[in-house]
Amino acid sequence: METLMAFVIGVLYATATYMMLRRSIVKLVIGLVLLSNAANLLLFTTAGMMRGAPPLVPEGALQPEGPVADPLAQALILTAIVIGFGVLAFAVVLIRRAYDVVRADDINRMKGTDT
């Protein structure tokens, strides 16, 4: 499972990089979405994957029996997903406004502030 996830994450990073290198601002934002998802999956996978062992403490015991899945990693990616969602929503609005002002879906036409 880890190997499969490693491939998925790698492909996501690669695709994200490719999309961000395109000139279109829409593809740029798609690249950012993929990048943030790649990072979330990486966070999820490196914490160790475990199947069918929820971190529950049985009644009367002080700690769970046997190895259980790490709940912290899931809390982390939940936070990261929410933050990523908010920030990307902003990015989508931004490219829409940028399109309204510049009238082009092309980063090469947005060089006014470079020198």
Place this chain on the structure above:
Amino acid sequence: MSFPLTLAIALPILIPLFSGALSVTGWRSRRVQRALAVIGTGLLLLASILLLHAVWQDGFVVMEMGSWPAPFGIVLVADLLAAIMVLLAAITGFATAIYSLSTISERHERFGYYPLLHLLLAGVNGAFLTGDIFNLYVWFEVMLVASFALLILGGERAQMEGAIKYVTLNLVSSAIFLSAIGLLYGLVGTLNMADIAAKLATVDDTGLVNVVAMLFFVAFGIKAAAFPFFFWLPASYHTPQVAVSALFAGLLTKVGVYALFRVFTLIFNISDSLTHAMLVWMAGLTMLTGVLGAAAQFEFRRILSFHIISQIGYMIMGLALAPLSPLALTGGIFYIVHHIIVKANLFLISGLVYCLRGSYELKHLGGLYRDKPWLGILFLVSAFSLAGMPPLSGFFAKFIVIRAGIEANAWWLVATALVVGLLTLYSMTKIWAEVFWKAAPTEDNATRPASGDLRALYATIAALALMTLCIGLGAQPVFELAQRSAEQLLDPSRYIEAVLGERL
């Protein structure tokens, strides 16, 4: 530890959050928002002085959020560096709030300028004070979202174009930061920075540790606008409202520098040859490219933006030489103190010049010294301080860093620092000659905005210039402060002990 003392560390985060929330409830009333901006940042200033005092007495102030014990819950940790940074953020925030009262138009206020200002300060202070690496990421994002919105406030074309670059590169940096946290958590299984530092020493897989260190290096390098990651800064910093520019210039890149200082003194071993070499090269090239970029510019705020980059180089030089000379880190911290105040002030001056003349372009400006000699003097104080002329604060900052470079036998870095200092002086005299000294251009197509009440602007600028002068003339106390915080950084076991205590 007594209750009020632990509360002192949460106040710099709580005050801006509350004033921001109150500001939102007073959305319809301009007067309420403006009053809250001054009161909120004023209270923040008091709270940060209180915090610095407490940290100066005790060495460390630690608060466990929700009373969850240290490695499990989130902790807020204030050592001297964090407390100094919070104080500087409060000074910049307060100055900006007062300055904003006369420069931010009603239209911009209606877009929610003041709530965003508070939110930005909350994010910045959170990043300085947290002792948890994932929490650091969260505060970074809070700060980023507020800065995105402030950057495009007004919605002009240049702002949109600048914002796309700013947003993209900062989101890439966040993704790299998050990936690094993921790998680090996989390695040590903890998020508490003190706990990570203690456990990482026992990890054998140095290859993976180096990879994580480099990921942090790149992520914070982008935030700090260091070479070769700085391209978002000159593309965007000259586009927003000038008060926003000043706040960004003073604070945002320094959060990245702070994170570099924190991570590479506490968690990763900086005397590792790879990290050390990377930091040295980064410092030298950041200084050089920044100042050369500035030399090619002829717009007030663009010149200043490029100088932010070159000054970041000096701070990283302080960090890079830390294992070789005990003075280096002191110099780096002194440089941050000096830089935040001077750089924010220079941006504020450019805004005042715009209020008077209606342009940032050097060729449209001129003759200001004849009309406003005192403004000229105030500019000279800040500009010479930036270039490093005695007896201003910049001289001592550069002096300590360069002295450390000589002690460390880093001759190339010392030479670069000196040449860059000279080129900074060239840039500053260019602004002086063009804006203040040369005759005003005769064709008067420059639209002059109705000059309202500018007294608040003069007062803010004069206060910050006075602060530069005071840091220069009374450098000893600031030096001692920087030295003590450098000692704390150089001995990570004290930080670890303060956070984890006997549980270690």
